[in-house]
Amino acid sequence: MTGPKTAGGYSRIQTQKRAAIFAAALEIFARHGLRGASLEAIAAEADMSKQNLLYYFDGKEAIFVELIQQLTDLWLEPLAQIDPAGEPVAEVLAYVQRKLVMSQNHPRESRLFATEILQGVPHIKHLYEGPMKAMVDRTVALLQTWMDAGQIRAVDPHDLLFSIWANTQHYADFSAQINLIKPMTREERYANAERFLTDMYRALLVVQD
Amino acid sequence: MTGPKTAGGYSRIQTQKRAAIFAAALEIFARHGLRGASLEAIAAEADMSKQNLLYYFDGKEAIFVELIQQLTDLWLEPLAQIDPAGEPVAEVLAYVQRKLVMSQNHPRESRLFATEILQGVPHIKHLYEGPMKAMVDRTVALLQTWMDAGQIRAVDPHDLLFSIWANTQHYADFSAQINLIKPMTREERYANAERFLTDMYRALLVVQD
Amino acid sequence: MTGPKTAGGYSRIQTQKRAAIFAAALEIFARHGLRGASLEAIAAEADMSKQNLLYYFDGKEAIFVELIQQLTDLWLEPLAQIDPAGEPVAEVLAYVQRKLVMSQNHPRESRLFATEILQGVPHIKHLYEGPMKAMVDRTVALLQTWMDAGQIRAVDPHDLLFSIWANTQHYADFSAQINLIKPMTREERYANAERFLTDMYRALLVVQD
Amino acid sequence: MTGPKTAGGYSRIQTQKRAAIFAAALEIFARHGLRGASLEAIAAEADMSKQNLLYYFDGKEAIFVELIQQLTDLWLEPLAQIDPAGEPVAEVLAYVQRKLVMSQNHPRESRLFATEILQGVPHIKHLYEGPMKAMVDRTVALLQTWMDAGQIRAVDPHDLLFSIWANTQHYADFSAQINLIKPMTREERYANAERFLTDMYRALLVVQD
DNA sequence: CATGAATGAGGATTCATTCAT
DNA sequence: TATGAATGAATCCTCATTCAT
Structure with a gap:
């Protein structure tokens, strides 16, 4: 044994x-x-x-793979919590916020995930074809419904998701750069970020008459 | 030697x-x-x-350092082209577009840069304290001027820059993920992205009466 | 323990x-x-x-040693059955046949034994100095008696034994080679071998007038 | 490099x-x-x-494979020297002698080869399907011709070859056993062996009227 | 300028074996 | 009697780098 x-x-x-x-x-x-x-x-x-x-x-790679698979759940959680019955703009903004909190509380997890993707997702392709894709598809469909109903501005729902991921994860993944350019306590940083991203996505999503 | x-x-x-x-x-x-x-x-x-x-x-690291130093210029170029005398919203949107084009044409450079930052910028700290910081400071100041003058919406100018970097580079750095979630030709991808990002940043920046 | x-x-x-x-x-x-x-x-x-x-x-080697010691008995058995009172040529041919049957029925045992000898008999030297030598000496003496009496051809009795061992065990120990050169069912193989070896040793041993 | x-x-x-x-x-x-x-x-x-x-x-196995491939040539050489135009019995006996000399001069090579075969020929299967099979086939055909012509006794030519290999290589491969049973100088050993094997194969092969 | 030869440091694994329960 | 946990000793192999030519 x-x-x-x-x-x-x-x-x-x-x-x-x-x-x-x-x-x-x-x-x-x-x-x-x-x-x-x-x-x-x-x-x-x-x-x-x-x-x-x-x-x-079984080895280094085995640890890595098991570890990163666990992270997937963490990564999907905020997405799963979007409520189809909620108020659309609020739901999206809440999702942004949850993702941001995740970045704040799990920066290493976020960076590890980023590394894997940067290298071309060599170890968890299967997750993308399975649970991840399913969750993303569900969300995209939901966003599309809201757009069709005129409840949020009509943009490409995939690009909207990509943008949210990029913006929220940026604060964890590229924190080294950010800290060099503008040193700040983590709390301030994320408070600022939340304000900014909320402004931006509200401006984007709220439908003007 | x-x-x-x-x-x-x-x-x-x-x-x-x-x-x-x-x-x-x-x-x-x-x-x-x-x-x-x-x-x-x-x-x-x-x-x-x-x-x-x-x-x-002199060695592997030497190649890496020289290489990544060169990339800095590439990275700063779009920033340097922002015209203080131009129309503010148009200038920012043009910058977004230039960054996006850069991502499209130089994805490997972008990923290399991302790797370095993810690891904590171990090799080019000095660049951030020198030319990079200078250029960023200049831009932030310019954005602040425009905001003070009411020409673009008042948000945190640093966060605005971070957001633009995150969004534009995301399409290069995380392309593996993107392609798994929504396969698409590169041309379509970037055409979509440009439309989306232009919409988003215009919505954000244009000042409502 | x-x-x-x-x-x-x-x-x-x-x-x-x-x-x-x-x-x-x-x-x-x-x-x-x-x-x-x-x-x-x-x-x-x-x-x-x-x-x-x-x-x-007690360990890997202990298993090996005990195992190979058991095999010695198996290996000596056919030798022990030679009947000093029997008809000499028939007795030797019967011994050849018994050894061949042993190879056919216990190829793994034969190979294990061969491995040990190839490596220089590092684990069972004592057996050679004890029971094995005794049995071989007895047989050699018997063969010599038969030769002196002109009942079988006079050759070196040790070489005769070595030859019988070599020929009979070859079909088990080197079966991989044999199967590559001439594929055949095991039954045919051993039927052939028995015919050949019987011919050969009879030709060798029968005394011509 | x-x-x-x-x-x-x-x-x-x-x-x-x-x-x-x-x-x-x-x-x-x-x-x-x-x-x-x-x-x-x-x-x-x-x-x-x-x-x-x-x-x-490239590694341990690479050394092993190259080494054992070289041995194949050594192993086939005596076989290649059988002269189809020579006197059949003399040719076979000369082959036996050459193989025996080879065992005497290259015992380690012989043992290495034996080890590979005992393990099931895991590394040089291709040689058996190529040059080795060709040479063996040629020899078997030649022996068959001689048998058909009544120049040597008709036995299974494959078994004859196997027997010669077994007998000659035995003195190298199993020398540890032989030395334990009957200690002897190497020269005596091989002189004895040559005498015995010559007797045996002549007895086998010479056709009786 | 270019390359064949050589090496030191490091790093992943395997495996028999011990120990406590 | 059986097994989960732990480890020390090997062992193969990679790789950046140096040296001589």
Whole structure:
């Protein structure tokens, strides 16, 4: 037995260790990327030996893949919460805000995700063809309905989504740049951002008579 | 060291070879990142031997740094072209468009830049403290003037810039994601994007009476 | 150590498990050699955990040694059945046939044995100095008696034995080569071989007037 | 460039180093098998660093495969020298003798080859389907002709070849066993063997009126 | 200018084995 | 009797880089 990979469920200690490894891996991967990260570094961060780490995972890439798959859920959550029955403009603005909060609270997760996409999504293509696409399609259809009903301005719904992703994630993914250009506390930064993005998307979406 | 690094200028053949190496390095770095790229791969792409490559550059990192420094100019160019004497809204929209064209024509450069920022700008901090900051400050000041004069809507000028960067670069940097979610020809993609972004920033910036 | 190695005899369950391990080990060792085989593989083949396996044996080498010691008996059996009172040529030919049947029915055992000898008999030297040598010496003496009496042709009795071993075991040990050169069902193969070897050794041994 | 593997030909130093590596690898592989051998050991035997060794070869298995391919030629040589126009019995006996000399002079090569076959010929199947099969087929046809003409006794020609291989190689491959059973100088051993095998195959092949 | 040769440092895995339960 | 957890020792291999020519 090389490890607990065979079992269907995980014991308490397994769950704990795996969580510790995920946390460490997130830290290291977000900082150095998949290739740049070393098992040694992850193991050190997780306060265990490299071999013990390999007892729980099949290898570096396996950790990466499992980790990034988990992030997908995190990423989709704010989207899932859009209420079709809500007030359209408010719903979109609330989504923007949720995404922004996510960036604020999970910047490393966001950067890890960004790295994967920048490299061409080599590890999670299947997620895009499955759950991700389904959720996006649902949302696009909803936005289209609202546009057709004249409840929000008619623009390309895909581009609208892309824009929201770009804007909200930017504050996490490119924070190094932002901090060099305009140093600021994180709280101020995100308060500002929320104000700005709310203004922008309200201006865009509210239908003028 | 017998290499050309001692001289003040470069001979014709040196310039040629360096250009070939830069082109190859851009290709490889954009695809695999700094750590993921191997000298071997760059050398192969540039059609020369690894050692010959090292005759022209001090090492992998040296290539990367010189390369990314060059990109800064490219990146700043659209910003430099904003005309303080022009019509404010039109000037900003033209800037958006120039950035978008840049993304369309230089996606690898954009991704390389994004990688560097994602990793925390470890190699070009000095550029941000120098030319980059100067240009950004100038632009922010100009935007502020226009806002104070009521010529464009008053928002945080930094956030406005961040938003433009995020939106325009997103189509290059995250194209893998975009293509998975909504496959499209590049031309259509960017035509759509231009329409959307123009709509959005006009809605944002035009001052309502 | 809580294992069963302390006791003088083995309980029923111990005997069963040990047999299962021997069977699995034979399979794996014959396929990959001592070094090439992994405890993991043997454990999987025996349908138990690596640790449980180590509860019954002191280690990989211990399994190997015990296993190969058992094979010695198998290997010597045909030799022991030579009847000093029998008709000499017939006795030798019958021995050839028994060895051939052994090869046919126990090819993995034969290969395992061959591997050990090829590596220089690192694990069972003592057997050669003990029971094996005794049995061989007995047989050589018997053959010499028959030769002295003119009942079989006078050749070097050791070389005769070596030849019989080489010829009969060849069909098991080098079956991969044989099958590549001349594919055939196992039954045909051994029927052919028996005919050929009988012809050869009869031609060799029968004394011409 | 990771090494000289790309070129069509080899420079002097390359040829020398490769030869040294082959010699060392033969020694180590013959003693420990493919899995049991370590690059470290081969490098030490060849008096060079592990990395230098890897500069010349792609890896352990690559060395093994190239080495064993070379052995094939050695192995086939005695077979190629059988003269279709010669006296049949003498030709076969001369072949037996050549194979025996080969075993005497190249025991490690013989053992290495034996190891590969014992493991099921995992690395040189293609050789069997190509040059090896051709040469064997040619010889079998020749033997059959001689048998049909009544010049040697009619037996299965394949079995005859297998027998010659088994007998001659046995003295190299299983020398450890032989030496334990009957210690002897190498010269005596092979002189004995030659006498015995000549007797046996002459007895087998000479046609009785 | 160019390249063949060589190497040191690092990094991922494998695997037998120990230990506690 | 059985197994989950952990580890030390090897071992293969990659890769940037140096050196000599």
